[in-house]
Amino acid sequence: MADITTPDVWDLKANPATLEALEQAWKAQAGMLDEAQDTVDRAANRVVDGEFWTGQTADAFDKHRLTLTTDLGESGKLAERVSRALGHCAAVLRRNQGLLDDERHRLADVPVLANAGQLTFQPRDDSQATLVNNAISAARDIRSRVDSELRSQAAIFKEAVGPLRAWQTTWNKRTLRVLNWNIQGGGGGNHYMTDQGTQSDDIPDLAERIINGDVDVATLQEVWKSHAEELQEELNKRAAPGEHWEVHFGKADRGWHLSDGLFPGREDAGNAVVVRTRPGVSTSGETVIPLSGENSEEGRAATKVHIQVD
CATH class of the missing domain: 1.20.1260 (Ferritin)
Incomplete structure (x- = not known):
């Protein structure tokens, strides 16, 4: 067979x-x-x-x-x-x-x-x-x-x-790391002819701390407007590819600021909301909400920023 x-x-x-x-x-x-x-x-x-x-x-x-x-x-x-x-x-x-x-x-x-x-x-x-x-x-x-x-x-x-x-x-799990910090750029922390409070030469170090801390959103109080602008510049010098830092400043008051010059000048002071934007994270500007009354000696306000996370 x-x-x-x-x-x-x-x-x-x-x-x-x-x-x-x-x-x-x-x-x-x-x-x-x-x-x-x-x-x-x-x-x-x-x-x-x-x-x-x-x-x-x-x-x-x-x-x-x-x-x-x-x-x-x-x-x-x-x-x-x-x-x-x-x-x-x-x-x-x-x-x-x-x-x-x-x-x-x-x-x-x-x-x-x-x-x-x-x-x-x-x-x-x-x-x-x-x-x-x-x-x-x-x-x-x-x-x-x-x-x-x-x-x-x-x-x-x-x-x-x-x-x-x-x-x-x-x-999918998404996280935002938030930092809240009163940097004492104004008010009692920055008297004329003293070395207290945040100075212009402190801004690079502030930017470094925010980035090293892997911060996504930082809410800062007692911020001079010029410092907010400097901080945004310093952060973007250090930004990772695909990222951009936005510093939203909200005015609360106007005071005397001892700048890098010899004499103090009047400048806006308030709060700043720092946001690290990237694909999937964006902002739509800031809104300032006054909090001080008519007879307040010092202006106070809250700064609101809408952050969209896709």
């Missing part, structure tokens, strides 16, 4: 246990996402439902909260769907490997040689040859069904990639 050589079509070379472990991991992830959604909603509802917090900021928060919890809920549903698909794949592989094992067992009495993944059967008669050919045909049919079922589940995995990447981009 002629030999019959074939690849080992009875071994799927699959590892259902790995898929089952992934199934449980995705199922646990779905549970955590659902729990996170409920936790945020319960905490937020205690604040925004009722009269505890109302107005523009409450509305803005609630809109952001709704976006977050909706995405948490949808990602939880998607994670559960992925989990079920992984479990289905594992079951398909286990069940059909069992069928393939049964088909291979039918050939136990047929002599066979194995070499580099190939099986060479040596049937003794026509009956055994027919048995081998039928077993090969049955194995191929089983594998075809496996491929079809796995392709249907693979479509679920492929469909999940887009939303998951979009949620990752939207909710």
Whole structure:
């Protein structure tokens, strides 16, 4: 009888246990996402439902909260769907490997040689040859069904990639490092003919400290307008590629400033908001909010800067 050589079509070379472990991991992830959604909603509802917090900021928060919890809920549903698909794949592989094992067992009495993944059967008669050919045909049919079922589940995995990447981009951890510092450039810290307070030659060191501290936003008080301009220049000398520093000055008062000259001069003093801008971080100018009353001896104000983080 002629030999019959074939690849080992009875071994799927699959590892259902790995898929089952992934199934449980995705199922646990779905549970955590659902729990996170409920936790945020319960905490937020205690604040925004009722009269505890109302107005523009409450509305803005609630809109952001709704976006977050909706995405948490949808990602939880998607994670559960992925989990079920992984479990289905594992079951398909286990069940059909069992069928393939049964088909291979039918050939136990047929002599066979194995070499580099190939099986060479040596049937003794026509009956055994027919048995081998039928077993090969049955194995191929089983594998075809496996491929079809796995392709249907693979479509679920492929469909999940887009939303998951979009949620990752939207909710990826972002941080802004903020520094608050009264540099005492004016007021009691900078009397005429004294060496107190921030001087012009201190500005390069101030810029260096901000950059070395990996600061994204610095709010500075008691700042002379000329120092704010110098600080922006010094920061941009040291700016990393793709970054630009903006120093937004807000006037609070006007006072005597001992500058680099021999005599003091009148100059605007107030606050500064320092922002490191880059792709994804931008500003839209400053707003000065007066805080001092009509009879105040010293002007006071707050400086508001809108920072957009994409």
